[in-house]
Every structure is written in structure tokens, then in C-alpha cells.
Amino acid sequence: MKKVFTAQAIQTAIEKSLPDFQKIAGNGAVRTQDSVRRQFQRDESHFIAPPPSVVLEPTSTEQVSQLLQICNDRQIPVVPFGTGTGLEGGSMSTLAGVCMSTQQIGGEPTLREQDFVCSVKPSTTRLALNEAIKSSGLFFPVDPGADASVCGMVATSASGTNAIRYGTMKENVVNLEVVLADGTILDTKGKGRCPRAPPPSVVLEPTSTEQVSQLLRICNDRQIPVVPFGTGTGLEGGSMSTLAGVCMSTQQIAGEPTLREQDFVCSVKPSTTRLTLNEAIKTSGLFFPVDPGADASVCGMAATSASGTNAIRYGTMKENVVLLKMVESLKKDKHAFRGCFLHET
Numbered sequence: 001m002k003k004v005f006t007a008q009a010i011q012t013a014i015e016k017s018l019p020d021f022q023k024i025a026g027n028g029a030v031r032t033q034d035s036v037r038r039q040f041q042r043d044e045s046h047f048i049a050p051p052p053s054v055v056l057e058p059t060s061t062e063q064v065s066q067l068l069q070i071c072n073d074r075q076i077p078v079v080p081f082g083t084g085t086g087l088e089g090g091s092m093s094t095l096a097g098v099c100m101s102t103q104q105i106g107g108e109p110t111l112r113e114q115d116f117v118c119s120v121k122p123s124t125t126r127l128a129l130n131e132a133i134k135s136s137g138l139f140f141p142v143d144p145g146a147d148a149s150v151c152g153m154v155a156t157s158a159s160g161t162n163a164i165r166y167g168t169m170k171e172n173v174v175n176l177e178v179v180l181a182d183g184t185i186l187d188t189k190g191k192g193r194c195p196r197a198p199p200p201s202v203v204l205e206p207t208s209t210e211q212v213s214q215l216l217r218i219c220n221d222r223q224i225p226v227v228p229f230g231t232g233t234g235l236e237g238g239s240m241s242t243l244a245g246v247c248m249s250t251q252q253i254a255g256e257p258t259l260r261e262q263d264f265v266c267s268v269k270p271s272t273t274r275l276t277l278n279e280a281i282k283t284s285g286l287f288f289p290v291d292p293g294a295d296a297s298v299c300g301m302a303a304t305s306a307s308g309t310n311a312i313r314y315g316t317m318k319e320n321v322v323l324l325k326m327v328e329s330l331k332k333d334k335h336a337f338r339g340c341f342l343h344e345t
Contacts, residue, residue, distance in 0.1 A: 007095070007096060010053070010076060010077065010095060010096060010097055011053055011096065011300070013074045013075065013076050014053045014054055014076055014097070014098065015172060017070055017071070017074060017076065017206050018030060018032070018054065018248045020070055021054070021056060021067060021070070024058075024063055024066045024067055024070075024258070025056060025057065025058050025059070025063050026326035028057075029056060029057040029058060029059070029063075029104070029195075030054060030055075030056060030057075031054065031055040031057065032053075032054050032055075032083070034051075036055055036210055037052055037053070037054070037055055037099075038051050039055075040052055040055050040081050040084070040091075040093075040099045040101065041092070041093075042084070042092055043084045043085065043086045043087070043088075043089060043090070043091045043092060044056070044084070044085055044086060044087050044146070045086065045087050045088060045089040045092075046161070047089040049089070049090060049092040049093060049094045050093065050094075050096050051092075051096070052096055052097060052098060052099035053096045053097060054098055054099070055081075055098075055099045056098055056099070056100050057101045057103065057104045058100070058102075058104065058105065058280065059104045059105055059106075060105060061177060061179060061185060062185075064100065064102075064105075064179045065179050065183040065184070065185050066183065067098075067100065067183075068100075068179055068180075068181060068182065068183040069182065069183035071098055072181055072182045072183060073181045074100055076097055077093070077095045077096075077097035077098065078097060078098045078099075078181070079091060079092065079093045079094075079097065079098070079099055079100065080099075080101075080102060080120065080148035080155070080281045081099050081100065081101045081102065081103075082102055082103070082148065082151060082152030082155075083103075083122075083125060083146075083147065083148055083149045083152060085144075085146035085147065085148045085152070086148070086152060086156055088156060088334065090155065090156065091152075102122035102123055102149070102151065102253040103123050104120075104123065105121050105122040105123050106121055106123045106124075107123075108125075108132060109121075109124055109128075109129055109132045109133065111132070111133050111136060111138075112194060113136050113138065113311045114136065114198075114199065115194055115198065115199075116199075117174060117194050118132075118133060118138075118140070120150050120151070122149060122151040123149060124149060124150050124151075125147045125148060125149050125150065126140055126142065126143065126147060126148060126149075126150055126153065127145075127147045128147075129150055134258045134295050139165075139263040140172070141162045141165070141166035141172065142158055142159070142162065142163070142166065142167075142168065142169055142172055143160035143161055143162055144158040144159065144160045144161065153169050154169050154173055154176065156169075157169050157170055160176035163295065164292075165233060165293065165294050167235055171235065174189065174194055175187065175188055175189040175190070175193055175194060176188045176189075177191075186230050191293065197237070197240040197241055197242040198241065198242075198244050199241065200227070200241035200244060200245060200247035200261065201241075201245055201246065203229075203246075203247055203249055204246055204247065204248050204249065204253065205249045205252045206235075206248070206250075206252065206253060207252045207253060207254075208253060209253070209325065209327060212248065212250075212253070212327045213327045215246075215248065216248075216327055216328075219246055224245055225241070225243045225244075225245035225246065225248055226245060226246045226247075226248050227239060227240065227241045227242075227245065227246070227247055227248065227314055228247075228248045228249075228250060228303070229247050229248065229250065229251075229283075230250055230251070230270065230271075230296065230297035230299060230300030230303075231251070231273060231294070231295065231296050231297045231300060232287040233292075233294035233295065233296045233300070233305055234296070234300065236304055238303065238304060243275075250270035250271055250299065251271050252271065253268075253269050253270040253271055254269055254271045254272075255271075255272075256280060257269075257272055257276075257277055257281065259281050259284060259286075260287065261282075261284050264286065266281060266288070266324055268298050268299070270297060270299045271297060272297060272298050272299075273295045273296060273297050273298065274288055274290065274291065274292075274295060274296060274297075274298055274301065275295045276295075277298055288320070289310045289313075289314035289315075289320065290306055290307070290308050290310065290311070290314065290315075290316065290317055290320055291308035291309055292306040292307065292308045293308065301317050302317050302324065304317075305317050305318050
């Protein structure tokens with residue numbers, strides 16, 4: 001089939017396709033009124049574009065698939081439209097063509113509380129999602145400012161003020177059902193799958209290194225997987241129990257930091273966070289420089305070789321740790337002084 005490029009050719013192809021669109025989605029879902037088309041003409045960006053020739057409002061993924069098959073076969077350009085709150089101009093129909101609105105593909109979010117996962121429909125906005133799940137004590141952290149649709153936030157890989165702690169959309173999506181331009185329906189991780197790590201089977205809260213050692217010996221002898229947990233502020237997933245098993249929390253192994261001011265060195269306990277450390281030593285005129293943004297535990301920062309805004313001048317954790325006291329998983333302990341370098345303010 002000859003490719004369509006001119007505005008007139010696109011308009012002609014759309015006019016011929018209107019009966020087919022109506023057959024799939026219903027007469028009320030095929031909107032050609034000028035007032036409606038202008039509502040879908042732009043987003044929150046500064047770009048200017050013509051209104052779409054027609055606005056389609058399907059109510060299911062299957063309808064989207066059938067409509068896109070027609071448009072793909074007839075070389076009609078299609079632009080999806082969520083809530084229109086984007087700043088990129090991605091929902092604007094620069095060639096007129098078809099605007100595929102997802103606002104009518106509705107439904108309540110489906111929460112799987114034990115997995116910390118929620119399935120949403122294309123019309124679900126981030127505020128509607130948080131309202132639906134607030135009674136569970138959970139929340140969806142990505143906040144770009146506007147009440148955008150969650151699926152539109154996926155399309156733009158939205159970020160926001162919580163990104164340093166919770167990540168962007170990239171880190172908060174586990175599976176997608178998408179419709180390709182030719183109408184193919186694709187599930188990126190498999191239909192209905194939720195490949196997120198399960199919660200641990202048990203959480204252990206030892207209060208000393210000796211208890212950690214004894215607990216790890218038992219787990220090692222019985223082939224039980226163990227994952228350490230500090231403050232849970234990491235972005236690497238290193239504290240997630242991917243095989244269930246045991247979560248070894250270090251939050252109860254507490255104690256005041258021990259400062260050796262003349263050596264610019266301080267010994268800390270596993271539960272000590274970077275803000276707690278700096279608060280404890282501030283009267284000395286020294287400070288701990290590694291700042292990843294979150295109030296992470298110093299030992300967790302050592303485990304991930306954390307960096308931050310001061311890395312160019314002071315280095316990462318690699319350059320700021322003197323010695324570590326570790327408990328290995330293989331029946332033996334390695335003992336050494338745990339400490340970190342300090343710097344003058």
C-alpha cells in the first residue's frame with residue numbers, strides 16, 4: 001500500500017476509516033466535533049500543533065489493538081493521550097491524524113499488598129492510585145507534580161521530588177501490558193506476572209555481632225538464604241529477599257560512635273546513620289562527607305560503596321572506610337576495627 005504523508009491524504013484515510021472505528025468502539029467513542037478535538041490539541045508544554053482529525057476513546061485493550069491494526073494498515077498516524085499534563089509535547093498530534101485517548105479505559109486498582117504491587121488501568125492517575133491504597137499503609141512514591149496518569153508517567157519515565165529515595169518510574173514498574181503500533185498486545189514480563197521479590201519469611205533483629213554470627217551459622221548449616229537490612233534506603237535492591245528466606249536487620253545493633261579525633265577516625269555500629277554520625281561528632285569540628293541523599297546507615301553505605309554530591313572532593317565510601325568488622329556466611333568471622341575517615345569542617 002502506498003504510504004500516506006500529506007495532510008489531505010491522512011484526512012481522506014481517516015474519513016474512510018470512521019465507519020470501521022465506530023464498529024469497533026461504538027459511535028460515541030469516535031469524536032470528530034471541533035470542540036472535542038481542541039481539548040486534545042495540546043499538553044502543558046509550550047509547543048503548538050493542530051488538533052487531531054478524530055479522537056478515539058476505546059474502553060479496553062482489545063479495542064485499542066483493533067483500532068491500531070486499522071491505522072497501521074492504512075498508514076494513519078496515531079498519538080496516545082492520557083491526562084495531557086506532560087511537558088514534552090508527546091501527546092500532541094503534529095500531523096493531525098488520530099488521537100487515542102485512554103481516559104475511558106477505567107477500573108479500580110488491584111492491590112497485592114503482600115507483594116507491595118498494584119495493577120492499574122490506563123486512566124488511573126497517581127492521586128487516584130494513592131487514594132485507593134491509602135488504607136493499606138502503602139503509597140505510590142513517584143510525584144512529578146501534576147496528577148498525571150500512571151501509564152503516561154511510564155511512557156515518559158517520569159521522575160519527581162522523591163526520586164533520590166524511591167527512584168523514577170523505571171524503578172517502580174514491574175510489568176507492562178502494551179499495544180504496539182501494529183496492534184500486537186505484549187506483556188513485558190508475561191501475562192499477569194509480578195516478578196517482584198517476595199517479603200522475607202522471617203525478620204531477625206540481633207543486638208550484637210556475636211548474635212549475628214550464631215544466627216548465620218545456623219542459616220549456613222541449613223542452607224537458608226539470608227539478606228542483611230540496614231535502613232532500606234538503597235536503590236540497588238540489595239536488601240530485598242528475592243528468595244524469601246531470612247532478613248537480618250541490623251537496626252538493633254546500636255551504640256554511640258567512638259571518635260578518635262587525633263586520627264580523624266570514628267568507629268560506628270551497624271545501626272548508625274550518616275546524620276546520626278555527623279550529629280554525634282559535630283562539636284569536634286569534623287564531619288563525615290559521604291552524602292547519598294538519604295539518611296542511610298553508614299554500614300549499608302559501605303556495603304554499596306555509596307557516593308554522593310561530595311564525591312569529587314572527598315571520594316566515595318571506598319576512600320572513607322578504614323577497616324570493617326564483618327561476619328561471613330561461612331562459619332567463620334573476620335574481625336577488624338570498623339571505622340570511617342572524617343574531615344574538618
